[in-house]
Amino acid sequence: MPAPYPTSGPVTLKTNLADSALSAALKDGRVSSPIVRFDFCGPPVASNGFKAMVREGAFDAGELAIVTYLQAKTYGKPLTLLPVAVVGRFQHNTISYMDRGKPMAPKDLEGRRVAVRAYTQTTGAWARGILQHEYGVDLSRIAWITTDDPHLAEFTDPANVVRVDKREKPLDQRLIDGEADAGILGPESPKHEKARRLIADHAAAAQAWHAKYGCTHINHMFVLNSELARQRPDVAAEVYRMLADSKAAAGPSKGVDPLPFGVENVARSIEIVNQYAHDQGIIPRPFAVSELFDDATRKLGAC
Structure with a gap:
């Protein structure tokens, strides 16, 4: 389990985040922060770390498949969702x-x-x-x-x-x-x-x-350890800022943006996959989008 978090000042977060255009500026240092340092200690294929994240609390932060998060929410795992899509694509060709x-x-x-x-x-x-x-x-x-x-x-x-x-x-x-x-x-x-x-x-x-439907298919979103998010809303906001800046550094996407940020922009995709997961017996009930974010993360990206 991650160590207790300092109540103020810098934090180092054990992080599971794959190499991608979105994460490149974070990983090469073009995007940095005086209070957040990422220890990118997850496996090269991020999905290989999902089980350790939800079963063992092996990471403080990182990407997580949205359906895995919905199940983690169902079973009371201490993970807090940020309104940040890390992986997304239309699935019709799969x-x-x-x-x-x-x-x-x-x-x-x-x-x-x-x-x-x-x-x-x-x-x-x-x-x-x-x-x-x-x-x-x-x-x-x-x-x-x-x-x-x-x-x-x-x-x-x-x-x-x-x-x-x-x-x-x-x-x-x-x-x-x-x-x-x-x-x-x-x-x-x-x-x-x-x-x-x-x-x-x-x-x-x-x-x-x-x-x-007016949205894309979100696959992975970014999550934080819930105790960290509760104790340090400043860290949650700074992580969101860093991810947004790293995405901006990658340049605009061609066509539909597959990686929306902000509750308003991710809500429709979450609503749909939430219903699909319920239809398929993966979760016992669909969540309201408002249930998936806390008071601090709900405001991230809002104008």
Whole structure:
């Protein structure tokens, strides 16, 4: 567990934050602070530190998948959300299948097997929500083939989730070999000449989704240890400022900003993935956005 925090003055925060355009200026020193120092001690792939963050309190600060955070909130983990998107993208191009002579449409997944790293993975939750709400897919009629357990030890996967051993064969190879009929494996997997995107014109579908809902798909947000956030609202505000300055140093994004900051700007995306997670049995009830922020973090980024 992190050590007690000083009530004033500088703090050093054990931090799990991957290398990215957003974090570059923080990590190379272009953005700094007289009161906050980040000890970037997390693994190179930030998601590999999520389990330690929610189970052991291994970090004072860092990125966390939004669905993992919603589960952490459900189970009373001492984490406080900042209105900062660290990873985001539209998920329409993450669902793939192998061309075996007949095109596959979303409804064709019913009664079949779909591979996804973990049932509670945020990318999977977004993709399943798209399938259910935009294409009418009955998710209960799909067998979900996974390799990883949930980040939260308290959660038990639904009955239609089947765990396989990734040491025997990775999920992309299982899809290639026909042991899965489709996979939510990311925009570039599997790397095979017969791999096809389930949503063929995924770019147009993403544009249509954005026009309909007015937001992007947030994957990871930034969190602080709740005791730190409670004791040191000045530190929470300074962390937000540093992240915003680091994002600004990366330059403007092309097209829709995938990494919104501020409660007003992240709210719609959180509301939707919150509902998706509830629909899919990942959380017992959807949270109001106001429940996810405290008095100090709720004001961050407000005009």
